[in-house]
Amino acid sequence: MLELRSVTAGYGRTRVLHDVSITVPTGRAVAVMGLNGAGKTTLLRVAMGLLPITSGSIVIDGEDVTGTRPSERVRRGLGYVPQGQLSFPTMTTRENLQLVAPKNAAAIDQILDLFPALRAVLDRRAGLLSGGQRQQLAIGRALLTKPKLLILDEPTEGIAPNVVAEIERTILELNSTGELGVLLVEQHVGFALRAAEHFYVLESGRITGSGEGGNDAGSRVRSMMAV
Numbered sequence: 635m636l637e638l639r640s641v642t643a644g645y646g647r648t649r650v651l652h653d654v655s656i657t658v659p660t661g662r663a664v665a666v667m668g669l670n671g672a673g674k675t676t677l678l679r680v681a682m683g684l685l686p687i688t689s690g691s692i693v694i695d696g697e698d699v700t701g702t703r704p705s706e707r708v709r710r711g712l713g714y715v716p717q718g719q720l721s722f723p724t725m726t727t728r729e730n731l732q733l734v735a736p737k738n739a740a741a742i743d744q745i746l747d748l749f750p751a752l753r754a755v756l757d758r759r760a761g762l763l764s765g766g767q768r769q770q771l772a773i774g775r776a777l778l779t780k781p782k783l784l785i786l787d788e789p790t791e792g793i794a795p796n797v798v799a800e801i802e803r804t805i806l807e808l809n810s811t812g813e814l815g816v817l818l819v820e821q822h823v824g825f826a827l828r829a830a831e832h833f834y835v836l837e838s839g840r841i842t843g844s845g846e847g848g849n850d851a852g853s854r855v856r857s858m859m860a861v
């Protein structure tokens with residue numbers, strides 16, 4: 635379980651997150667919805683320990699991890715897929731995977747079973763992949779660290795709808811085993827609300843609403859976000 639308790643954080647003197655509290659129960663899928671600039675990426679960076687907080691606390695499985703390094707949070711089960719499908723562009727798909735799991739062909743094979751589209755581009759440089767392939771590679775690399783909670787920053791941004799459906803199917807499948815929790819931030823309600831059991835609305839760095847996922851969640855979130 636990941637908890638952000640009354641977290642305040644920002645850059646220099648600019649405060650971006652104000653008293654933000656969210657909970658991601660073990661094995662559950664939670665979405666944070668918010669418009670451009672609401673502070674979604676900042677929230678994830680804070681959860682990962684990539685940005686210090688000025689007040690509040692961050693708790694993983696009941697233990698206060700505020701102030702610990704990102705590597706410690708990875709050790710405790712967080713896997714982060716930053717926005718922009720980051721991989722090493724001059725390395726091939728295979729090399730990008732091997733970098734995370736050297737000498738573990740079986741683990742890489744499992745990832746390729748989850749994302750079969752990557753098999754066809756194993757020897758292609760990551761920088762030459764399509765947005766969808768890059769996103770699948772980025773998620774695959776995060777999964778190779780065997781996370782308990784996969785943290786996704788706008789996984790559908792700039793990706794063709796058929797690939798979004800493919801990624802959604804895979805994530806739902808992994809989450810349905812109860813072994814992988816998911817925390818994702820999104821501007822677009824579709825994917826996130828189909829995947830998430832619970833959602834929060836983040837506006838100008840504050841949580842202004844929350845609710846359960848479900849068929850009517852899209853319209854509830856839209857009315858909360860006034861879009």
Ligand SMILES: Nc1ncnc2c1ncn2[C@@H]1O[C@H](COP(=O)(O)OP(=O)(O)OP(=O)(O)O)[C@@H](O)[C@H]1O
Binds near residue numbers: 672673674
């Ligand atoms: N490195 C930084 N230094 C200073 N301000 C920053 C930095 N990164 C983000 N900000 C500011 O913090 C606020 C929140 O940005 P953030 O990227 O967290 O929002 P977001 O909801 O993820 O937006 P988007 O959907 O556009 O990615 C914005 O006003 C942004 O300009």
